[in-house]
Amino acid sequence: MSKSLYRDFFLHVDMIVMFTLFIGIASFVIGKGLTWSLFLYFAIGLVTFMFSEYITHRFLFHIKAPKNAFLLKILKRLHYDHHKDPNDLKLLFLPIWFSIPNLAVLSLIFFFITSTLIGTLAFSLGLIFMLLVYEWKHYVAHRPFKVKSKFGQWLKKTHILHHYKNENYWYGVSTPFIDMLFGTLKDEKEVETSQTAKDLEGRSPVH
Secondary structure, eight states: OOHHHHHHHHTSHHHHHHHHHHHHHHHHHHHHOOOHHHHHHHHHHHHHHHHHHHHHHHHTTTSOOOSSHHHHHHHIIIIIHHHHSTTOGGGSSOOHHHHHHHHHHHHHHHHHHHOOHHHHHHHHHHHHHHHHHHHHHHHHHHTTOOOOSHHHHHHHHHHHHHHHTOTTSOOOSSOTHHHHHHTOOOOGGGSOOOSOTTOGGGSOOOO
C-alpha cells in the first residue's frame, strides 16, 4: 500500500485540525478523571453523530438545488461537486468551516439538556471520534485501498452504489445500519440505475 495514501489523509489540513481538537479535549477530560457517566456521554455522542451524518447527507446535501447563488455555491462544495467527481481528493473531506460549527451546535444542545460541562466535552469527543471514522471510511471508499475485512468491503460497496447506482439510497457512510431504520438500505438488484447520481443539481427533490 502506497504511503502517499496515508499521507493524503493524515496530513490533510482538515484532518490535522480535527485530530488536534480531539486530542486536546480528550487530554482535558482524562485529566479531570474518567467516570462511567463520561463513557455514557461519549457513547451518546457516537450515536448522535451516526444519525446526524445520515440526516445531513440525505436531507441537506441532497436537497433540490437552491436558486440563491451563494447557497448553491456552498452545496456544490459540500456535496454536489463530489457527486460529479467522486474521486477528487479536494472534495472528499468535510470542510472545517462546516463540521466544527455543526459539532458545536450539537454540543450546545447537549449542554442545555444536561448542564454539565465535562459531560458535554465527553459527548463532543464521541461526535469528533465518529467524524474521524466517517472521514476515514469515506476516504477509503474513494481511494484505491484493498479492504480486507468483509464489513469494510460492505461499507465501501454501499457507498460506491450511492455514487454510481442510485443517489437516493445508501446514505450512511460510516454506519449504513441507519439506512435500515429509514428504508434506504436496499439490495442493489432491486434498485434502478439513476440518471442523476452524478448530477445532484439537476435532480428532483429528495423523497
